[in-house]
Amino acid sequence: MPRKKPTMSRRDFVKTAASAGVAAPLMALGSALPANDANASEHPTQKTVPKRPFGKTGEMVPILSLGGVLKESDLLVFRQAFKLGVTYWDTADSYGWGKNEKAIGKYFAKFPDDRRQIFLVTKAATSDPEKLTEALNRSLLRMNTSYIDLYFIHYVGNVEKELTNDVKAWVDKAKAEGKIRFFGFSAHKNMEESMMAAAKLGWIDGIMMSYNYRLMVKDEMKRAVEACVTAGIGLTAMKTQAAFTANFYASIGSETDDALEMTDNFMRKGYTTEQAKLKVVWENPNIASICSAMPNMTILQANVAAALKETTLSQGDRQRLRRFAELTAPGYCAGCANICEPTVGCPVPISDILRYSMYHHGYGDRDTASRLFNQLPEAVKKNIMHADFRQAEKKCPQQIQIAKLLKEAVRDLA
Numbered sequence: 001m002p003r004k005k006p007t008m009s010r011r012d013f014v015k016t017a018a019s020a021g022v023a024a025p026l027m028a029l030g031s032a033l034p035a036n037d038a039n040a041s042e043h044p045t046q047k048t049v050p051k052r053p054f055g056k057t058g059e060m061v062p063i064l065s066l067g068g069v070l071k072e073s074d075l076l077v078f079r080q081a082f083k084l085g086v087t088y089w090d091t092a093d094s095y096g097w098g099k100n101e102k103a104i105g106k107y108f109a110k111f112p113d114d115r116r117q118i119f120l121v122t123k124a125a126t127s128d129p130e131k132l133t134e135a136l137n138r139s140l141l142r143m144n145t146s147y148i149d150l151y152f153i154h155y156v157g158n159v160e161k162e163l164t165n166d167v168k169a170w171v172d173k174a175k176a177e178g179k180i181r182f183f184g185f186s187a188h189k190n191m192e193e194s195m196m197a198a199a200k201l202g203w204i205d206g207i208m209m210s211y212n213y214r215l216m217v218k219d220e221m222k223r224a225v226e227a228c229v230t231a232g233i234g235l236t237a238m239k240t241q242a243a244f245t246a247n248f249y250a251s252i253g254s255e256t257d258d259a260l261e262m263t264d265n266f267m268r269k270g271y272t273t274e275q276a277k278l279k280v281v282w283e284n285p286n287i288a289s290i291c292s293a294m295p296n297m298t299i300l301q302a303n304v305a306a307a308l309k310e311t312t313l314s315q316g317d318r319q320r321l322r323r324f325a326e327l328t329a330p331g332y333c334a335g336c337a338n339i340c341e342p343t344v345g346c347p348v349p350i351s352d353i354l355r356y357s358m359y360h361h362g363y364g365d366r367d368t369a370s371r372l373f374n375q376l377p378e379a380v381k382k383n384i385m386h387a388d389f390r391q392a393e394k395k396c397p398q399q400i401q402i403a404k405l406l407k408e409a410v411r412d413l414a
């Protein structure tokens with residue numbers, strides 16, 4: 001018989017844990033460092049997020065990176081992140097239509113001395129050297145800085161096609177001009193292939209890729225991480241929560257007995273399930289950092305608390321996460337676009353569209369989902385309605401109902 005569904009989200013948990021006496025170590029952080037304490041850095045006992053080496057760059061980066069879209073009015077979140085040691089900040093020229101970069105620029109204008117302590121990442125979704133120069137100059141201007149620590153080409157899905165010799169020449173020039181210190185790319189699909197190819201190139205400093213409790217157990221991903229480590233490429237994990245592509249999967253997943261037991265088990269140990277999903281990624285020492293969207297102080301403090309907590313997950317904890325991943329596989333697109341997309345017979349970026357759907361249903365960010373979806377060519381949108389996805393569904397290792405979910409994406413996002 002199904003047990004009563006726990007109704008506590010991460011946010012609810014953090015709010016109520018103090019009064020319930022749960023997770024004392026996690027809550028200690030919040031009580032030690034009030035959100036509006038302007039002199040927090042003067043607290044001698046305040047712990048900061050630990051650091052790890054970032055590939056062969058010689059840089060040490062905090063294991064937690066501030067991602068997502070913050071606005072100029074969120075200056076306090078940036079400030080608190082800085083004080084807690086979350087000094088790896090990730091953005092992109094497209095985030096919030098440039099609002100995120102402008103907010104960082106406002107922060108640096110107010111706290112110019114902090115700039116040299118921040119490991120700053122931004123990205124542009126192009127391989128055209130002229131457009132890269134335009135985007136980089138715009139990002140520098142918006143962020144009130146003369147250099148970017150790590151510059152990414154965003155959404156790389158095919159290294160051979162996108163990281164050309166022209167791009168390498170552009171990278172060498174930008175480094176020589178002192179505009180970027182390191183270079184790499186982000187990968188949301190075909191991550192393993194891109195990582196293997198990048199390891200052979202010899203001029204990639206860092207990669208940010210989808211990596212979580214679902215993906216990290218796959219042999220292809222283990223091999224790809226190993227190849228990058230050997231090549232001295234610094235790795236940042238993103239999409240660590242492995243959010244669902246559609247609402248109904250979230251409810252199926254959370255109502256199973258296994259999922260309920262997993263949640264209860266983590267709660268007893270002072271974790272939320274979300275925190276446990278971060279911990280399991282950090283347990284791989286080859287992952288330098290996790291980039292996490294932290295849109296408010298509550299989530300920032302919960303993530304920092306998880307980073308500071310030294311307890312490791314047990315074998316049972318890992319098994320529970322693995323079981324949950326198996327049970328809910330059809331709700332998560334693993335980004336293996338090379339498997340499904342060639343079977344369709346016409347261009348349909350299945351994994352991209354499922355990712356937009358995840359932004360909508362998993363993150364509740366319909367604006368971003370809709371903006372990205374509506375950048376697709378009209379011909380592609382028509383293909384979604386008429387293409388035959390039966391082969392794609394047959395080959396999909398996650399057994400996703402591709403045709404159904406893509407049509408729902410058209411309905412929800414067009």
Ligand code: SF4
Pocket residue numbers: 332333334335336337338339340341350351354395396397398399400402
């Ligand atoms: S739909 Fe399936 S095969 Fe296609 S990218 Fe997603 S998980 Fe891979």
